[in-house]
Amino acid sequence: MGAVGFESTVAIAQDAPGNEEQPSGWTTRRGNPARTGAVEEDGPTPYPTTDWTMDPDGSLYDLEPIVADGTVYLPVTTDNSPSGNDGYVGAYDAETGTELWTQSELSAPRSPTVSSDMVYVATKVPGASESSETGLYALDRENGDIVWDRTNSPEWAPPVLVDGLLYTANRTGAVAVDPSTGETEWRTEDVGGIANGFDGQVSAVNGTVFLADGTALDAEDGSVQWQASSDRPLLGSHAADEERVYYLRSEYIRGDDDRVVLEARSIETGRIDWTYRSDDDEWDGRKAVTDNYVLIVEATEGTWAVKALDKGTGTVEWTSELPGEFIDDPSVGNGIVYVGGRYFPTDSDYGRAFVSALDATTGDHLWDYLLDSSDLETSPENPPSAETPIVADGNLYVDTYPAGSTFDYEYQYYSNFFALGPCDKRPDEEDTPNDDGKPDDCEEYERPEACIDVTSNRNVSEFDAGETVWLNGFCSTGSDLTYEWDSTEDGQSDENGTSFPVTIPECGTVTVSLTVTDSKGNSDTTDMAVSAT
Known part of the structure; x- marks a missing residue:
């Protein structure tokens, strides 16, 4: 067990980014510091359509794009040969794909972590040599400039940011x-x-900070809380919730075979609560953790499926088969599971990347959507497959790669990126794994947006105490809206309808909130402060 050490730090007259309000979105690998792959974000509702695509001139294979406050951050490798280690981090407008900045004065990046004003990036380490540009970097969110770097150690784990500290690990230990x-x-x-x-x-x-070797540390001082037994087979990637940490454990059997087990351990003691092992061991522990389930992707005799394991017992609660292969990590946004993979149409020898959506409670299929790569460069021998779809701001962001290719250069040449936005109609048959046609244009879905106006020629600030002012929601946008008003700040609706009366108080302020909801159940809320002049 290693010793805990402290080093001097330089005090500066500014707030640490970790103490500021953190951005919304998918801000680190697997979406949050617990690495659950589940976030309180909407995907395309009710159905998807392709908003924009790009060729990143490199590969995002086995990485995740990061989305924060309307900006997409891509960690791209441009050379992954045995002696190469080049790449860049690029920032793009999430709505249009317009490039905002790129930073290439570092080695090939891993998935970054984004704060209110910084982008933190750990770089990959090449197999044949170590570069002076490998390390841990902090970039300015506005322009991508390097604010500081830690290149004293070449290899760092992708960090997480919690309560004003950045937690990571290198070859000497956890930091x-x-x-x-x-x-x-x-x-x-x-x-x-x-x-x-x-x-x-x-x-x-x-x-508590959890590490890949089965160690749990106190986040405040780094002291060891517990450690998994070191004489057991190897631990791997993990995710945590308020009760357990879920580890992948691999045990070498023979040849190229491993026995793969999912272990659920108490976050307080490290005690194993339950384990799950696939019958065929045809999975690598890809998982997402929701309020009720641990979701894994499993292949059995060539059939790929998402399975939901009860978080308390590890028992299988539902199984949902998928129409393709090379199914990647599941992600979850507000009760919907998203997965990516590759599908071979019955009337074609060339596969297409696709994304599927499932109900997280039941496993029911909601939709499947084929990605159109016809205007992008793809491998002639290895058709594209979609990796993990990232959920943020009502959209999905997903990269594709030449699945099954054994050539490094193909991953740089034939990887592409897609942004999927909301659509008001179900994908046509040619857009789904029933056909091989090219997707048609889709009518864009307009999400509701709440707005409050005054039913008068006078501004609300011109009313005197005791007067009644009528507010209305006619300036709200969306289709088939319902209106709920609240003037008591208790979260409960006081009245329904497009208009609402409020009496100007003698003193103080009344805050009136309006929530509009459309026929698909999507809603938006705004408020207005009303006070006497």
């Missing part, structure tokens, strides 16, 4: 870093995954 300066706050040696040959994933929840 907590000041996100503003890059200075070490504490270090715990000989733990963290990378130090012991793991991939080094870090997650954090409820004041």
